[in-house]
Amino acid sequence: MKLNQQIHHAEAIARLVGIQDRNLLVFKQYLGINVSLMGSEIITDAKKEMIPLLEAIFAVLIELAEHQVQLTERDVMYIIKLGEKNELENVFDLYRNRKKILVNDHGRSIYPKTFNQRTYVDAISNYDLVLGVGPAGTGKTYLAVAQAVADLKNNKVKKLILTRPVVEAGENLGFLPGDLKEKVDPYLVPLYDALYEMLGMQTTMSLLEKGVIEIAPLAYMRGRTLENAFVILDEAQNTTKVQMKMFLTRLGFASKMVITGDPSQTDLPKGSSASGLNQVLKILSGMDDIQIIQFDKIDVVRHPLVQRILERYETNEN
Structure with a gap:
């Protein structure tokens, strides 16, 4: 036809x-x-x-x-x-009217691809605290890292801090080989991967050595005040309530925080307290100077099969 x-x-x-x-x-x-x-x-x-x-x-x-x-x-x-x-x-x-965030190490322009992604990037540009929540594959972390690198290149911040809670998903850290850093680094690989794509491996490693970029477990944030920094908390659904409160109170002057996570995919041990992300979405809802961007399945920009898998899981859970 x-x-x-x-x-x-x-x-x-x-x-x-x-x-x-x-x-x-x-x-x-x-x-x-x-x-x-x-x-x-x-x-x-x-x-x-x-x-x-x-x-x-x-x-x-x-x-x-x-x-x-x-x-x-x-x-x-x-x-x-x-x-x-x-x-x-x-x-x-x-x-x-796509807003280019930056050109990555391979010469490819990075920009929002969906309406929610555009709203998310605009929110990051205009607010000091943004929460991006929704299913995997919606670009939450990727776009946050891209905006962070752009702000660093444009001298809007002096440091990038990327962090994740280290939560064991069916495996035990104690049985992994190596020292503490070698045990923890596999949990932070997605953050390294995003930076490698934006800046290239050599530039990323150089900035890590200089301390301009820091990638660390969430526990390392305790007791610090993060000023003149762009801070990203990834996989926030795996934070406890205490950890989330600790992280939020690290925000210093001239800094920006982005929190990303999927409330439906927590790896917290059974019997532990509820996810800090779920709690903070309720506590901070309605605050004028904070933006909460809710992504949906329509924003999943991975292989079409991922969309169909998510739909099957959702049907099964319902």
Whole structure:
């Protein structure tokens, strides 16, 4: 079946279909339908009742491609999900007015990819304390690290501090080889990975040696006042109530804090006190000078299969 939309310019077609037609494969992976281009026409084997949705989606995709937006699989996935929710109205504005955070070590521009991500980045720029909560894969930590690196490069802060609570998820630290640092570092690998992508390994290691960047377990924050620093607490659902209060009271002058976590995925031992993240979301709710950004499954920008897995887990839990 042919859709009403057509796309004529070769450059726009290339931007629309992606490398080796990968953008079109998203429709097969997520919706279970085949979509292809035959000349300037869009062909699909979708059932008749799905055609209005596809035409709405391709109207947006074609407009973006013809305005020189290079679409990726993630973009197509997000636009499909917006189409399912009938929320395509402002997508063109989102993509045409993207706020670049920084250019990473590989020369790739990093910018928010969803409406909630844009709200999150704007909140980080304008507030001293921001909480980003929601499922894995929504870019909470990645965007926070990107903004932190941008602020460091622009001399808005003098130091980056990235921290996580060290919570054993089915394994015991005591049986891992090495000294305390070697036991703890595996828990902090995602933070190292994000910095390596933003700054490169050599620059990251140099800044770590100079103390400009610090990556440490949450316990190391006790007794400190963090001034002129950008501080990120990752995996905050694994903090206890006492730890969260301790962390929040470390905020010093000219500093910024971002707290990220997924309240549904705590690794705290059974029988321990409730998650400090869950408590702080209730305590700080409604404060004018703090922003709490709630991410949703629609913001998951990983492989389409991740979206379907999350939906299955949610159905099972309900």
